[in-house]
Amino acid sequence: MDWQFVFSQALTQAIGPTMLVYALGAIGLNLQFGYTGLLNFGQAAFAAMGAYGLALSVVAWGLPFWWGILIGLAAAVVMALLLGIPTLRLRADYLAIVTIAAAEIIRRLARATVWSDTTGGSDGMRGFSEPFFELIPWDRDSTWTLLFVSMDNGRLAVDFGIFELQYSYRDTWIMVVGWALVLLICGVMALLVHSPWGRVLKGIREDEEAVRSLGKNVFAFKMQALVFGGIIGAVAGFLFALSRANIQPDTFTTDFTFYFYVVLILGGAARVFGPVLGAALFWFLYNILSQGLGEAIRADVIPPSVLEMTQVGPLVFLLLGLGMVLLLIFRPQGLIGNRKELLFDVR
Amino acid sequence: MSDKEKAGKAAAGAALAGVPAEPGAPKADAILSATGVRRAFGGLVAVDVEHVEIQRGTITALIGPNGAGKTTFFNLLTGFDRPSRGSWDFDGRRADRMRSFQVARAGMVRTFQLTKALTRMSVLDNMLIGAADQVGERMWAGLVPRLWRGQEAANRERALVLLERFKLIDKREHYAGELSGGQRKLLEMARALMLEPKMIMLDEPMAGVNPALKQSLLEHIKDLREDGMTVLFVEHDMDMVHEIADWVAVMAAGQLITEGTPDQISADQRVIDAYLGAHHDAAQH
Numbered sequence: 001m002d003w004q005f006v007f008s009q010a011l012t013q014a015i016g017p018t019m020l021v022y023a024l025g026a027i028g029l030n031l032q033f034g035y036t037g038l039l040n041f042g043q044a045a046f047a048a049m050g051a052y053g054l055a056l057s058v059v060a061w062g063l064p065f066w067w068g069i070l071i072g073l074a075a076a077v078v079m080a081l082l083l084g085i086p087t088l089r090l091r092a093d094y095l096a097i098v099t100i101a102a103a104e105i106i107r108r109l110a111r112a113t114v115w116s117d118t119t120g121g122s123d124g125m126r127g128f129s130e131p132f133f134e135l136i137p138w139d140r141d142s143t144w145t146l147l148f149v150s151m152d153n154g155r156l157a158v159d160f161g162i163f164e165l166q167y168s169y170r171d172t173w174i175m176v177v178g179w180a181l182v183l184l185i186c187g188v189m190a191l192l193v194h195s196p197w198g199r200v201l202k203g204i205r206e207d208e209e210a211v212r213s214l215g216k217n218v219f220a221f222k223m224q225a226l227v228f229g230g231i232i233g234a235v236a237g238f239l240f241a242l243s244r245a246n247i248q249p250d251t252f253t254t255d256f257t258f259y260f261y262v263v264l265i266l267g268g269a270a271r272v273f274g275p276v277l278g279a280a281l282f283w284f285l286y287n288i289l290s291q292g293l294g295e296a297i298r299a300d301v302i303p304p305s306v307l308e309m310t311q312v313g314p315l316v317f318l319l320l321g322l323g324m325v326l327l328l329i330f331r332p333q334g335l336i337g338n339r340k341e342l343l344f345d346v347r
Numbered sequence: 348m349s350d351k352e353k354a355g356k357a358a359a360g361a362a363l364a365g366v367p368a369e370p371g372a373p374k375a376d377a378i379l380s381a382t383g384v385r386r387a388f389g390g391l392v393a394v395d396v397e398h399v400e401i402q403r404g405t406i407t408a409l410i411g412p413n414g415a416g417k418t419t420f421f422n423l424l425t426g427f428d429r430p431s432r433g434s435w436d437f438d439g440r441r442a443d444r445m446r447s448f449q450v451a452r453a454g455m456v457r458t459f460q461l462t463k464a465l466t467r468m469s470v471l472d473n474m475l476i477g478a479a480d481q482v483g484e485r486m487w488a489g490l491v492p493r494l495w496r497g498q499e500a501a502n503r504e505r506a507l508v509l510l511e512r513f514k515l516i517d518k519r520e521h522y523a524g525e526l527s528g529g530q531r532k533l534l535e536m537a538r539a540l541m542l543e544p545k546m547i548m549l550d551e552p553m554a555g556v557n558p559a560l561k562q563s564l565l566e567h568i569k570d571l572r573e574d575g576m577t578v579l580f581v582e583h584d585m586d587m588v589h590e591i592a593d594w595v596a597v598m599a600a601g602q603l604i605t606e607g608t609p610d611q612i613s614a615d616q617r618v619i620d621a622y623l624g625a626h627h628d629a630a631q632h
C-alpha cells in the first residue's frame with residue numbers, strides 16, 4: 001500500500017479549503033468563547049447566514065456577487081443582534097440554549113418545502129460561485145515553476161520530494177483567498193486581543209460582575225464579540241459554499257458547530273493561532289485515518305472480517321473522539337494553549 | 348499621627364459636628380442620600396432603610412450582625428441588585444435608575460465581600476482594566492495602538508504606584524489566580540482605586556488580611572479620606588472601626604437602627620442588643 005500517497009493526501013487536506021473553513025469558524029468562536037467566555041453553540045447558523053446570504057442574493061435575487069457577500073455579512077450581524085439582545089444580560093447558559101435552538105430553526109427554515117422554489121429545500125442551492133471563480137487572476141493553462149512550487153495548467157503543486165501536495169485550479173483560488181482571509185483576520189485578532197478592548201473581554205470571561213463594577217458596559221462588549229465572531233463565522237460560510245460550489249441545509253447541523261469547538265480546543269483557546277493549528281491537525285488526523293484505513297483495507301492489510309469499508313467512517317470518528325478525551329486529560333490546554341491558566345479554579 | 352492625618356480627621360470631625368446620633372440624621376454635605384430603600388427576597392425583608400445620608404469626605408463604617416443586610420444594601424446602591432422600592436442621589440444625581448457600570452462611572456465604586464479577582468489575567472492587567480475612559484477600549488481604536496499607547500503607559504504608571512502601596516508590586520506579572528485570599532482583597536481595593544472614584548465602598552476589606560498589613564491598609568484608607576475621597580466600609584472588627592471611622596451606621600435585620608460617632612455607638616444599648624440578638628428576635632414578629 002502506498003503510504004506516501006496517503007500521507008500526501010492528508011497533508012494536502014491539512015492546509016486545504018475545508019481546513020480553512022474550520023479555521024475561520026473556530027477563529028470566530030475563539031473570540032466569543034476563548035476570549036469572552038460566550039457559549040455560542042450556533043456558529044453553524046452564522047456560517048449558514050453567510051452561505052445562504054450569498055447564494056440567495058446571487059441565484060434567487062440576481063444580485064452581483066459582492067452584494068451577496070454584503071448581504072451574507074449583514075445577515076450574520078442581524079442574527080447576532082437578535083440572539084444577543086435578549087440573552088447577553090442573562091447568565092452564560094442562556095446564550096448557549098438560544099444559539100443551539102436558533103441554529104436548528106435556521107436549518108429547518110432552509111430545508112422547509114414552503115419556499116423550496118427559492119431555497120432549493122433540502123437539496124440546497126448551486127450556481128452562485130461562477131463570479132468568484134471568474135476572479136481567478138491566472139489562466140487555466142498557466143504553467144510555471146518556482147523552487148518546489150509549480151503550476152501546471154492552472155493547478156498548483158507543492159513538491160517536497162517524498163510527498164507532493166496538489167490542488168485543482170479552483171481549490172488553488174479558494175486557498176489563496178482563504179489563507180489571505182485567515183492571516184488577515186488573525187492579524188486583526190492579534191491587535192484586538194492585545195488592546196484594552198481585548199483586556200475587557202478577558203475580564204468578562206473571568207468575572208463579568210467585577211468588570212461591571214469597574215464601570216464597563218459589559219453588555220456592549222459582549223455584543224461586539226458576538227457580532228464580530230459571527231461575522232467571521234459568515235466568512236467561513238462563504239468559503240464553505242464556494243469551495244463546494246453548492247450548499248445544503250443539512251451540512252449546517254450542530255455537528256458543524258461542534259467541529260469548530262473541537263478545532264478550537266485542539267489548537268488551544270484564547271490563542272490567536274490556536275484555531276488555525278487546531279484546524280490543520282484535526283483535518284490532517286481525520287484524513288490520514290480515513291484514507292489510511294481505506295487504503296489498508298483496499299490493500300488487504302486489514303482483512304474485511306476485521307473492518308469493512310463502510311465501517312471506516314464511524315471508526316474514524318470514534319478514534320477522533322477518543323483522541324479528544326485523551327487530549328483533555330493529558331493536554332487540556334490544546335496544542336499551544338497555556339496550561340497554567342487552567343490550573344485556577346474559575347468557579 | 349501625621350499632620351495630614353490630623354487635619355483630615357479634624358475636617359471630618361468638623362463636618363460631622365452637631366449631627367445627632369440617630370438613624371437617618373441629616374448631614375451638612377451628603378454625597379449619598381437614600382430614602383425608603385427596601386429589598387425583599389420573597390418573604391424575607393433583607394433591607395428596609397428609611398433614610399440615610401453619608402457625609403462627603405469622611406470615613407463611615409457600616410456595621411451589623413451577619414445577615415443584617417449590609418451587602419445587600421451595597422448591592423442596591425451600586426446597581427448590582429434592584430430594590431423593591433426606594434430612591435437615592437449620589438453626588439447630586441439621581442442614582443437609583445443607573446445600571447451598575449454607570450454607577451461606577453459616576454464615581455461610586457465598590458469592592459466585593461467575596462473577592463472577584465480576574466484569575467487568568469495578570470495582576471497588572473487586573474489593575475489596568477480598572478482605569479476609566481480608555482480610548483483603546485473602543486473596538487476600532489483597539490486596532491490602532493498608536494491611539495492608546497500613551498494613555499496605557501500613564502495608566503501603567505499609576506497602577507505600579509498603587510501596587511507598590513499595596514505591597515503587590517512583586518506579583519505584578521503573576522496571574523491573579525496565584526494570589527492568596529488576603530492579597531486578592533488588596534488587589535481588589537487597589538483596582539477600585541484605578542477608577543479614581545469619588546466614593547469607595549469596601550465590603551469587609553480587612554477580612555483575611557494579616558495584622559501588620561491591616562495596619563498599613565488602615566493608613567491607606569485614611570489617606571483616601573485625606574485625598575478627598577468618601578469611604579463607606581463594612582467591618583466586623585470594632586477596634587478597626589474605632590481606629591479609622593469618623594462615623595458609624597448600624598444595621599440590624601435590614602434596618603438602620605442607629606448611627607453616630609464610634610464612641611457613641613459603642614455605648615449604645617440598641618447596638619449591643621442587635622449583636623446579642625435581642626433586636627433580631629423582636630423583628631421576627
Ligand SMILES: Nc1ncnc2c1ncn2[C@@H]1O[C@H](COP(=O)(O)OP(=O)(O)OP(=O)(O)O)[C@@H](O)[C@H]1O
Nearest residue numbers: 388391393411412413414415416417418419420460
Ligand atoms: N440572593 C438572595 N436571595 C435570598 N436571600 C438573600 C439573598 N442575598 C441575601 N439574602 C438574605 O438577605 C439577608 C441579608 O444578607 P446580606 O448578605 O446583605 O447580609 P450582610 O449584612 O452582608 O451579612 P454578613 O455580615 O454576613 O456579610 C440575609 O438574611 C440573607 O440570607
Ligand SMILES: [Mg+2]
Nearest residue numbers: 417418419460
Ligand atoms: Mg455581607
